[in-house]
Amino acid sequence: MTRLRRLATLALCTLLTATAGTACADHGDGGGDPSAPVRLLVFGAPEELAAYRTLADAYTRAHPDRTVQLVEAGDRKDLLARLSTSIAGGEPPELFLMNYRFYGQFAVKDAIEPLDDRITASDKIDPADYYPVAMNAFRWRGRQLCLPQNVSSLAVYYNRTLFEKYGVALPQPGWTWNDLLTTATAMTRDAAGGVIRGTESEGAAQRPAVHGVGIEPSIIRLAPFVWSNGGEIVDDPARPTRLTLDGPAAREALKNLVDLRLAYGVVPTDEEVESEDDESRFANGRLAMLLSSRRSTTTFRSITGFEWDVAPLPVYRQPAGILHSDAYCMTRGGRNKQAAWNFLEYAISADGQRIIAATGRTVPSHMAVANSPAFLGPAQPPRSAKVFLDAIPTVRALPTVSTWPEIEDVTSGILENALYRGDRLDDVIRQLDEQTRPLFARAEHPR
Template sequence: MPRATAGSLIPHTVKGETGAAAVRAVLAIVLAALLVAGCGGGDGDGDASGEIRFLVFGEPEELEAYRNVIRAFRRVEPDIQVNLVEASDRDDLLARLSTSFAGGSPPDLFLLNYRFYGQFAARGVLEPIESRLESSDVFQPDDFYPQALDAFRFDGELTCLPQNISSLVVYYNRDLFRRAGVPEPRPGWTWNDMVRKALALTKDSDGDGNIDQFGLGVEPSLIRIAPFVWSNGGDVVDDQDRPTRFTLDSPAARRALEAFFDLRQLHFVIPSEEEVESEDDETRFLNGRTAMVLSSRRATPAFRTITSFDWDVAPLPRHRKPAGILHSDAYCMTEASGNKTAAWRFMEFALGPVGQRITARSGRTVPSLVEVSRSPAFLDPKARPRHSSVFLDTIPVIRRVPTISTWPEIEDASEGILEVGLYEGVSAQEVTRQLNEATRPMFARAEK
């Protein structure tokens, strides 16, 4: 008899349930289905048991979602113990991975953004998972958004499986817009529309000569600038798969850079570097002192704690055409794992319909499974943001940065150079010259 799975037997949604109640309701259905079927999910390797280690980092709400997934998994696979290993931040996670790979004792699984996984894929320390995915009874490749799945192919080989497919959006304070009589942003709005709104919402409330409320918050980083370069018809690098240099010195890319730097140097709608150091953009938004902030779905759990004002999300404004940038994390299995059957069994559960519904309800993820992304687990009309569909509407125009092994170094080297353009008024032409000078050796060293 064909194997019944939790993924194939749960309904699209458990209506009227949220949080722990939703988890319990889904689990009841899953457990009943598995009892009827007489077996659990798997990769065709038979029974699985033992312990696996799963390395992650994240905000408290995100970590609690992973604990909920592990608890749910334990109820359907009691012979497998998943030990959650919590890193303090991304740098700590990367350091732990590098050390454990060098010492021959890496975790069985870890969660990492596509921008940082190439350095490990290039070393051959990740377990290819294409064959497992294709033989799975829980999901198939076509069940995932291809933009997220393709981000984790290295030299054509799928090495990790994505849990989310976020994009950059504009979070905005609806109350500040209303009080200022400024229309809320709508799909199709332009860069100039955003600047005009930001100008109208930047205020010196007490007349002391200092700005108390800024119209916009955005960090000077490649992943914030890239979508506007693409929107203006430019490219970030000369070759997506085998890049050798930045192409931000092209006319279209340079004009996008100039417009970005003008946010501070000409319009003064974003805080100075010193003001950001004392209160970062997202904290300033939380405190009601910034009208708009650019961020990914990562900011949603924190913003859901806001009780003093209403907020929502809008798509990125465009220059010449709509564009977005991929934000995606994936479960990666290590080649040195001593319990790959159990590790894959947990991946199937966590990234299947049950697990993705649990993490989606935390607010942190835009599910990589198409079905779950279109369910109330993500599009809950009672949960903020009201227009979570904006994240899905952006998927067709999402692009990504390269995944070469030295990309993290390239991002780090670029950050300080972009900062002087935004905060100190260094010209876009000089910024692009410095970027190429600093990063060309890193591009050359990349294991592509």
């Protein structure tokens, strides 16, 4: 609601109160005490949660009469469950932080407060200051439902010290999938430092002490390589009805991904991943490369035993990346909407984004902050932070249909079996199609 409209509404309410004794409800700011505590539902690794606490503390220092209470979920599924339960029970948190891939299920239930009027009235937020790809990911049927704090992309984290030890060339911009494979093979080493080639590790007396690369077998890891190879993940990004991994470009990218384990043995086995996840394995010096988003940076900044950096994704035919973006969303049922808006406005402003960027957690969605020393400064790793910014023109968003979280869950299990168990590619593609079509069929769309 613009200032002019708010003044007109106030004048009308004053007139109604004077002539009819009728009080007007507050539908502009959502009511509530602006100084009331704001509950913010988040999840993440301990280092990520510490970053959000830093932001909340800075807000309280700037506004001593205001407080933000972090409601910390254990993981993504816990966050979704808590949010669903609290909304159904009529006691949701005022704000929650969520990836664009998962908010559609709440948007379709009208559980998220649209922010357009507040944005228009704000003297702190100008939509033109933010990367459009992130802003657009949180538009639902013509309304801006959430405001993005970050615009990350997938990158290749690598152990620079380990590369230099073995004399292997560092990943460079423009490198190809074959370059990745060659590099990962050269970096897969036994305890004595010798190269383990192909699937020799299966029969070796000792499994690799260092694996060449770690990659999660999921649709969000596969997608950018399908796009880079000229293929598509779905038949229609705006209103998808099916996966299209049966196309030749998508099929090739999928085969190459599973061959990392099945043909070349450069990624850990499922048993190894269960005993030590890829992020921990990288931090412990037992994984040469890891494909991950910016969120891993907060964890890796605690590494003291070696130097690490980031490189862009390898390329098939053209550069392509996948959007990783989280946003602050306001619940319709929250008690203190004005207090929530006050914090949200601060959190995504230039001042707020500089604070959270300094923790390493985000690639700021605010363009000026992203291109400032707050993000690019060399004081803390990665030294090649600009890799994340260079990727932004190439990033694409996955569909935000209401059933996308279910689609990701179903596809993850099938892709895990493909990578670790060696299921036939034709069977994998058929299962992916058959098990997701019903989910697409009942999906609600953002446009």
